[in-house]
Amino acid sequence: MRLSPTDLIINPDGSIYHLNLRPEQIADTIITVGDPERVPMVSKYFDKVELKVNKREFVTHTGYLAGKRLSVISSGIGTDNVEILMNELDALANVDFRTREVNFYHKTLNIIRIGTSGSLQSNIPIDSVVVSALGIGMDALGFFYETSGNNITDKMKSSFGLDFSPYCNPAGADLFNYFMDDAPENWLQGTTVTCPGFYAPQGRVLRYKAKIKNLMEKMSAFDIDGIKLTNLEMETAGYYLMGKLLGHQVLSISAILASRKTHEFSANPEKQVDTLIKQVLQRLR
Numbered sequence: 668m669r670l671s672p673t674d675l676i677i678n679p680d681g682s683i684y685h686l687n688l689r690p691e692q693i694a695d696t697i698i699t700v701g702d703p704e705r706v707p708m709v710s711k712y713f714d715k716v717e718l719k720v721n722k723r724e725f726v727t728h729t730g731y732l733a734g735k736r737l738s739v740i741s742s743g744i745g746t747d748n749v750e751i752l753m754n755e756l757d758a759l760a761n762v763d764f765r766t767r768e769v770n771f772y773h774k775t776l777n778i779i780r781i782g783t784s785g786s787l788q789s790n791i792p793i794d795s796v797v798v799s800a801l802g803i804g805m806d807a808l809g810f811f812y813e814t815s816g817n818n819i820t821d822k823m824k825s826s827f828g829l830d831f832s833p834y835c836n837p838a839g840a841d842l843f844n845y846f847m848d849d850a851p852e853n854w855l856q857g858t859t860v861t862c863p864g865f866y867a868p869q870g871r872v873l874r875y876k877a878k879i880k881n882l883m884e885k886m887s888a889f890d891i892d893g894i895k896l897t898n899l900e901m902e903t904a905g906y907y908l909m910g911k912l913l914g915h916q917v918l919s920i921s922a923i924l925a926s927r928k929t930h931e932f933s934a935n936p937e938k939q940v941d942t943l944i945k946q947v948l949q950r951l952r
């Protein structure tokens with residue numbers, strides 16, 4: 668099938684519309700971060716950076732670490748950006764840009780999000796790391812793609828009084844097993860809730876009346892057959908949904924900066940993120 672010029676938009680220089688990248692400019696293993704300023708925090712550990720491209724919130728550095736080609740790309744905040752990032756990475760990997768035809772052979776990318784998050788449980792303190800086994804989306808992205816819920820999302824809908832159904836997908840099993848095998852002691856497996864906002868959707872209280880009262884407390888107390896919701900952030904469920912639909916291995920790893928239970932926030936978020944970057948790169952070497 669030939670993808671039309673309005674479905675797959677290719678810039679005059681042969682790069683894809685938002686990411687501004689050509690197919691040969693991404694590695695098969697890609698680290699993603701939210702904050703564009705975190706991209707050089709990752710690539711400074713590469714032995715060599717061969718390419719730096721930026722457009723809007725999407726900043727890309729591609730290079731080598733111990734002979735392995737890696738890209739690091741920023742998404743900005745939210746699953747709407749993740750949808751663009753994942754679709755455009757997939758097109759770069761799996762579409763012939765000259766013919767606009769989908770390649771016969773599917774290439775699976777390995778995509779690892781290094782992010783930050785807030786913990787819902789007292790046994791997940793600041794300075795720990797959550798590796799998301801499941802990503803549950805409380806945003807609307809799941810409504811537009813073929814995906815489904817399960818007993819966890821059904822119970823979330825009724826317990827929190829939602830007018831919509833969350834969606835839920837697992838991490839890429841190969842990446843999850845690779846990173847969790849012999850993982851550092853402070854890396855914990857989690858069930859991550861992805862929210863369409865930082866404030867009311869994460870149960871924060873500022874100068875407004877939230878529609879759902881005590882949402883954070885409700886999420887924290889949620890339990891279904893011993894499965895608890897571990898942490899809140901804004902991208903993981905979008906990555907897991909798109910990874911499953913497009914056939915890529917995706918894993919979301921988050922530094923816990925906030926403990927919503929104890930109301931503590933990290934004294935040195937930059938150091939925490941830097942430690943996590945080094946741990947992830949060490950395992951990718």
Ligand SMILES: O=P(O)(O)O[C@H]1O[C@H](CO)[C@@H](O)[C@H]1O
Binds near residue numbers: 784902
């Ligand atoms: O640290 P990053 O990857 O940006 O992730 C978290 O931080 C942002 C909110 O401050 C959201 O994007 C959330 O998912």
Ligand SMILES: O=c1cc[nH]c(=O)[nH]1
Binds near residue numbers: 786900901
């Ligand atoms: O509490 C937090 C911390 C980081 N990112 C989030 O989305 N929430």
